[in-house]
Amino acid sequence: MNWRKRMRNEPNFEIFRRGFSSRIEVAASLAGALKPSPDDFERLKKACLELEIIISEFGQGDVEDQYRAYHTAIAIFVLLAEWKHAIRNAEPDAQRFLSSAKLKASEVDKSLSFAADERLNTFLSQVEALKSLDELTAIQDQMKRWTLPLLLFANLLYRGFGGLRFSGFNGSSEEAEKLETTVAFLKFDIDGEPAKHWNYLKPGTSYDLTIEVRVSNWPKSASVLSLTPVTIDIREQNWLPSFRFEKPEGEGPFIFTGTGRAVLEVAHSFGSRPYEFLYAAEFDDTSNCRDVAIVGHRRLLLEGSDVASNPLTGFSNVDRHLLSVRNKLRTFPGLHSDDVANTMIVLSGLGNIAAQALKGGLFETGTSESQFQNKATEMLRNRSDIGEHLQGHPEAAGGITDLTFRDIPIELKVENSKVLFPKDFSKFFDQTAAYAIGLGKRIGVLSVLEASPKSAPVGVVENDIEVFVHKTGQSSISIVVVVVRGGFPKPSSYSR
Structure with a gap:
């Protein structure tokens, strides 16, 4: 044999x-x-x-x-x-x-x-x-x-x-003379944690960025492998580290790991897209190599909104949650970036109302829908980023909407009978979706005041703001539900 x-x-x-x-x-x-x-x-x-x-x-x-x-x-x-x-x-x-x-x-x-x-x-x-x-x-x-x-x-x-x-x-x-070489990007870590699809880096703060690559066959004439970040704006290129690996001893395949400092020097606005970087791999000499293939996930999306310096709602926990809401909206097919940005302005205002309602007991048990609409409209219009752009009761789809902000419909409802959560208000989705379609949008906002009598604390703002995809006919509409809690007794009464 x-x-x-x-x-x-x-x-x-x-x-x-x-x-x-x-x-x-x-x-x-x-x-x-x-x-x-x-x-x-x-x-x-x-x-x-x-x-x-x-x-x-x-x-x-x-x-x-x-x-x-x-x-x-x-x-x-x-x-x-x-x-x-x-x-x-x-x-x-x-x-x-x-x-x-x-x-x-x-x-x-x-x-x-x-x-x-x-x-x-x-x-x-x-x-x-x-x-x-x-x-x-x-x-x-x-x-x-x-x-x-x-x-x-x-x-x-x-x-x-x-x-x-x-x-x-x-x-x-x-x-034997000329082998193919594959540079495989295996993983990125940010401060020891695996990089995700969206990665938040606080602007002006230094992070450890670790990269791991695998090289199948080192080209015979090459001495150095360079990994360099590439981005649309060349001024951003130096925000992420470059890596340089010298030719190792022995026979491949080789695994290389490097760590450098990453700093987003400039924050971007809450409505703009994240920074995007792509790592390029290059040997200093490939004359004795038949081909070099670059494979693996080498793109990093870095979120650089600074909610500490530019708070959205004034409540840090709500601001952090709204970042995740925005990322979900960005994955919705066909949703225009301007509509996402305008919806987030609305959610910043409603998130502030929801947080204040929990903190200060703004709404009593039995608050009527008209009372809620008047108070919510006043609080939203008081915000400098909303102001005159908030319109009351414009027509859409043969009906009258409660509010719109730059043609984003905002439906306001009240529930006074029992404690409910965002998923429980699906009965209002058709109406909200109809207004959105009538206004030429694929997104609508539904805010419900849940002011049933309570004898114990209920609700966390992060759990009271959720995104749903609602199918109506041949269309899919994104609906963001914001539950505002009311009907709370004074905190001292919980111990009685």
Whole structure:
């Protein structure tokens, strides 16, 4: 039995475990990758990266080619999912992700053995013909039905003389001279915590930014790998650290970790988009390298609103919660950024009313709807950022709205019978949605005074402001519910 055949017949349980785990993670995250929540999409990107790292260790073979074909499709599908998320978040130039996916699909080398896979070719044809977001579900369904064999007897690359990597079936000198190099961004940590889709950094404060990358094969002629932040405004580039890694001793793959200081020097307004940075990787010399691929999640979205210097409601806990509300609204498909900004101004005013009502007992048991409307209108109009732009009882959709702020409808209701929470007021969603549609908006605000008699403290403002997606006909409307609490006795009476 020769060497290559013996290598092929021996099971590799480590590759089997890693491959199976990575494949399961891809399948689990694929199902929710197109949904509004970015969680499964982020999982899919990480799983795709891990699968790519595993495949980089493969030699030649039919099973190995099936995995290469599958990974090629998944990597392109990640771009398609990012296209949908970018449109949903109203990101500038979202079409660049679709263009990138189509370009990558067209550039798959048909001379490679894995490119003959029938399922891959069907997928590539679908991408080439893709025109609208509605077609993504069919592509996703095809990916979910894609089956793969187990990797128990995978044919791996092994190391020959000098540590160079060769395939078990094809060890040409050309492959030995020029190897492909993959720089994989594995993770970012901010002050020891994994970076999330949105990351809040207080402006003017120094944070530790840690980066971890994996290099499959260090280019023979290169001495230094540089990682540099790139952003639209070059003045912001120095806010994040650059990293420099020198050529290591030994044989790859190599894992590098670096930590530097990150400082957002200028705060941005509450309504503007977060800062966006993309890390670029570059070797000082790649003349002896066939190709360098940069993979992995290397984009950082950093939130730099300064609610301490520019409070929204005057209550720090409410301000922090409104930041998370705004981030949810940004993920709502088709919601214009100006409407998000105007809604947040309204929520700043209503959040202040809700916090004051809990703190000072503004509303007594049995407060009428007209009394609540008059008081809320007065308090909102007293705010300098609202003032004359708050309109009372304009017509919309054949009815009369309570209030509008720059055409954002604000419905005011009262509940005096029992303690209820935001989800319990869905009976008012149709009316609020109808006003929003009548005003040409995809968002409305519903504020309810819950002033039932109470004998104990009830309500936390953070739990009393929630975002809901309400379907009406062929449309989906985002509705933000703000519950204002009333009907409280004096705190001293709780001990009696």
